[in-house]
Amino acid sequence: MNINLTLIGQSIAFAIFVWFCVKYVWPPITAAMQARQKKIADGLSAADRASLDLELAQEKAAQQMQQAKEEASVLIDQANKRAAQIVEASKDDARKEGEKLIEQARAEIQQERVQARDALRTEVALLAIAGAEKILETSVDAKAHSEMLDKLAAQL
Amino acid sequence: MADTPVEYIKHHLQNLTYGKLEAGYERFDGSVMSESAWTFARTAQEASDMGFMAVHVDTLGWSIAMGLLFLGLFRYVATRVTTGVPGALQNLVEVTVEFIENLVKDGFHARNPLIAPLALTIFVWILLMNMLKFIPVDYVPMLASAMGLEYFKIVPTTDPNATFGISIGVFLLIIFYSLKVKGITGFAKELGMQPFNHWALIPVNLVLEVLVLIVKPISLALRLFGNMYAGEVVFILIALLPFWAQWTLNLPWAIFHILVIPLQAFIFTMLTIVYLAAAHEDH
Numbered sequence: 001m002n003i004n005l006t007l008i009g010q011s012i013a014f015a016i017f018v019w020f021c022v023k024y025v026w027p028p029i030t031a032a033m034q035a036r037q038k039k040i041a042d043g044l045s046a047a048d049r050a051s052l053d054l055e056l057a058q059e060k061a062a063q064q065m066q067q068a069k070e071e072a073s074v075l076i077d078q079a080n081k082r083a084a085q086i087v088e089a090s091k092d093d094a095r096k097e098g099e100k101l102i103e104q105a106r107a108e109i110q111q112e113r114v115q116a117r118d119a120l121r122t123e124v125a126l127l128a129i130a131g132a133e134k135i136l137e138t139s140v141d142a143k144a145h146s147e148m149l150d151k152l153a154a155q156l
Numbered sequence: 157m158a159d160t161p162v163e164y165i166k167h168h169l170q171n172l173t174y175g176k177l178e179a180g181y182e183r184f185d186g187s188v189m190s191e192s193a194w195t196f197a198r199t200a201q202e203a204s205d206m207g208f209m210a211v212h213v214d215t216l217g218w219s220i221a222m223g224l225l226f227l228g229l230f231r232y233v234a235t236r237v238t239t240g241v242p243g244a245l246q247n248l249v250e251v252t253v254e255f256i257e258n259l260v261k262d263g264f265h266a267r268n269p270l271i272a273p274l275a276l277t278i279f280v281w282i283l284l285m286n287m288l289k290f291i292p293v294d295y296v297p298m299l300a301s302a303m304g305l306e307y308f309k310i311v312p313t314t315d316p317n318a319t320f321g322i323s324i325g326v327f328l329l330i331i332f333y334s335l336k337v338k339g340i341t342g343f344a345k346e347l348g349m350q351p352f353n354h355w356a357l358i359p360v361n362l363v364l365e366v367l368v369l370i371v372k373p374i375s376l377a378l379r380l381f382g383n384m385y386a387g388e389v390v391f392i393l394i395a396l397l398p399f400w401a402q403w404t405l406n407l408p409w410a411i412f413h414i415l416v417i418p419l420q421a422f423i424f425t426m427l428t429i430v431y432l433a434a435a436h437e438d439h
Contacts, residue, residue: 002204003317006176006212009218010312010321017223017268018277018325025230026273029253032237039239 124155160395166200166292168392170307171201171315172300175210185217198306201222212315219312222284226277243373246324250281252311266337266436274315274329274432275425278322285312286384293422313384313420319377326428327373333435342438345347372431387413 129149174196181189184199196213203210233249244248254277260272288311300308312318327396334343347365348358387409394405 001172002171002206002210004173004206004210004212004316006171006207006210006317007213007321007324009211009216010318011325013216013220013223014277014322014325016279017281018274021230021277022270022273025227025234026276028237029230029236029249030257032239033250035218035239035243044196048203067242128234151356 121153125149128152164396165389165392165394167307168297168327169309170193170203170215171212171309172305172307173197173206173210175203175206176215177202177206181205194305197412203307212309214308214314215315215318216308218265218288219285219318221266221283222288222312224285226280230276230280235418241347250273252276255357259426260429263426264433264436266433268333268432268436271429271432274318275429278326278413278428279425282313282322282380282424283418285318286421287416288312289384289387289391289396289417290313293388293395311388313380314388316377316381317354319384320373322424325374326431330369330431333432335434338438368407372427376427376431380420380424382387383416387416 174193174194176194177183177189179189179191181192183189184202197206197210229245230249233246237246253276256276257272262274264271291310296310297308309315334346339344347369348361350361350365351363390409391406394402394409397405
C-alpha cells in the first residue's frame with residue numbers, strides 16, 4: 001500500500017481515457033441514440049396522423065355512401081315518375097289514335113252514304129224517266145226536260 | 157508462496173512493484189546493491205523501501221487493460237452504430253450511455269460537453285476494474301508466480317494509487333472549472349467569504365473551505381479503495397478455509413459483490429458529477 005509513481009501513471013492514463021471518450025466514443029453513440037429517438041418520435045406521430053386520416057376517410061366514405069344512396073333513391077323516384085308518365089302518354093296516344101280511326105271510319109261511311117244516295121238518286125231519276133216514257137209512249141227529250149229532271153232529282 | 161495465514165494474506169495484498177533501489181541497499185537475500193538500479197521488489201520491505209520512485213506494474217497494467225477494454229468496446233460500437241434496430245452489444249452500450257446521460261442531466265445543469273463522457277469513463281472503467289474481483293483470489297497470483305513474479309494483485313481499485321490517481325484527476329478538474337467559471341476572484345471569494353460572510357472571519361472560512369475542497373478527492377479515493385480493499389481481504393480470508401468449505405462463504409460474498417461493485421462505481425461517478433456541478437455554480 002505504498003504511494004508511488006503509480007499514482008501519476010494512473011492520472012495520466014485516466015486523462016487519456018477521458019480524452020479519447022470525449023472525442024471518439026461519446027459523440028457518435030449519443031448522436032445515433034438521438035437520431036433513433038427522433039425516428040421513433042416521427043414514426044409515432046406518423047402513426048397518429050395515419051389513424052386520424054383513416055378516421056377522416058371512413059367518415060368521408062360514410063358520407064359519400066349516404067349521398068349515393070340519396071341520389072339513387074332520387075333517380076329511382078324520377079324513373080318511376082317518368083315510367084308512369086310514359087305509360088300515361090302512350091295510353092293517351094292510343095286513345096287519340098283510336099278516336100281518330102273511328103272518326104275516319106265515320107267520315108268514310110258518311111262519304112259512301114252520300115255517294116250511294118247520289119247514285120240512287122240518279123238511278124231513280126232514270127227510272128222515273130223510263131216510267132214516264134212508258135206512260136207517254138214517247139221519248140222524252142232529255143235535253144228539253146233536263147231542268148225538270150234535275151228538279152226531280154233534287155227533291156229525291 | 158507464503159506458508160502462514162498472515163504471510164498468505166500479506167502476500168496477496170502486495171503489489172508487483174518495479175522501482176529504484178539505491179546503491180548500498182541490502183536485498184532480501186543479503187546481497188548489496190553495488191549501484192542504484194530499477195528492479196522488481198522481491199519482498200514487501202523492498203517495495204516500501206523503494207519509496208515514491210516505484211511503479212505498481214500490476215495495478216497500472218490491469219487498469220490500463222481495463223481502460224482499453226472499455227474504450228475498445230465502446231469505440232467498436234461507436235464506429236458501427238446504427239440508428240435502426242441495435243444489436244445486443246450496441247444495446248448494452250447505449251443503456252450504459254443513457255444511464256450516465258440521465259445522471260448528468262439530473263445532477264449537472266451547466267453546459268459542459270466534457271462531464272458526461274468523463275462520468276462514463278469513470279463509471280465503466282471503475283466497474284471493469286472492480287469486476288476483476290470476481291476472479292478467484294489465487295488464480296492470477298499463482299499464474300504469475302509460475303511465470304517467476306513474486307507478487308501479483310489484479311484488482312487495481314484495491315490499490316490506493318489507482319483510486320487516488322482518478323480522484324486527483326477529478327480534483328484538478330474541480331479546481332480548473334471553479335477558476336474558469338467563477339474567475340480567480342470569484343473562487344477566492346467562495347473560499348474566503350463562506351460560510352461566514354464577514355471580513356474578520358476570512359481565515360476561519362478559508363480553513364473550512366479549503367478543508368472541504370481537499371476532502372473531496374480524498375473521500376472519493378478512500379471510499380472506493382476502502383470498500384474494494386476490505387472486500388478483497390475478506391475474499392483472501394475465505395480462501396484460507398479448507399477448500400471444500402470455501403464456497404459456503406465465498407458464494408454469498410461474491411453475490412454480495414454483484415451489488416457492491418456497481419454501487420461503488422456509481423457512487424464515484426455520482427459524486428464526481430455533483431462536485432463538478434458545484435464547481436460550475438456561480439453564487
